Amino acid sequence: MIFSVIAFSLMNTVVKYLNDFSAYQIVFFRSIGTLFFTVPLILKAKIPILGNNKKLLFIRGLAGVISLTTFFQALNYLAIGTAVSLRYTSPIFAAILALIFLKEKIKPVQWFLFLLSFTGVLVIKGFGVDVDSIGIVLVLLSAISLGVIFVVIRKIGDTENPLVIINYFMVMAFVFGGIMSVNNWKNPNSLEWLLLLSLGVFGYVGQLYMTKALQSHETNVIAPLKYLEVVFMIAIGAFWFGEIYNLWTLLGVFLIMFGLLYNIYIKNKKS
Known part of the structure; x- marks a missing residue:
């Protein structure tokens, strides 16, 4: 998951830099670069390209398209560090969906931590610097879709090759x-051609390692590790793009990260 976070951070930086392009064109180039990896590797390994769980694979793909597109659109309205912070409320939605569909247990203290994290979202919206409501809606839609992805991949487990899921x-x-x-x-x-095509390379590495991570461990434990990306993106946003984050924004980010990262400790703690 840490390798995945680094790759996605680099991808997000390039997307923010290319903000003159539509989100749809960026999604298009993001896919081309990755397909250069997945299709030849699948054919070489003689892996059934349609997979075994076609319905779940389709749902994962659809959720991925929604999450990716709405996030890229949100970057036109929000600072990159803020957008990434808000998007990774996704483990909250992932945990709730995992409770419903996978019967994974959530302890009472975890509900409190999820509430604490979501309070961070409200702090950012209420007191952050130039936080656009359209951007908030888009990024939360992206987060919900990402939560769906976590749960679907967990449901698929090791019955599918990660390359097929990504493809x-x-x-x-x-x-x-x-x-x-x-x-x-x-x-x-x-x-710009080089940067657009690089999106698929970074995306492929990020997607591959995220898929492997989610297949190997419980959603509630692995998903919060993506919050490392928040630290990277705030630093890049401030030093590369000259974005401003006031103390309220940073407090909101801290509440989000603390709630979800402490969730790892709670989840692993023996009852």
């Missing part, structure tokens, strides 16, 4: 992003 997502993103880009296309220059 479903990327094929659906390729089709959706390509269609939606027709009327929103901007011709990239040489550097």
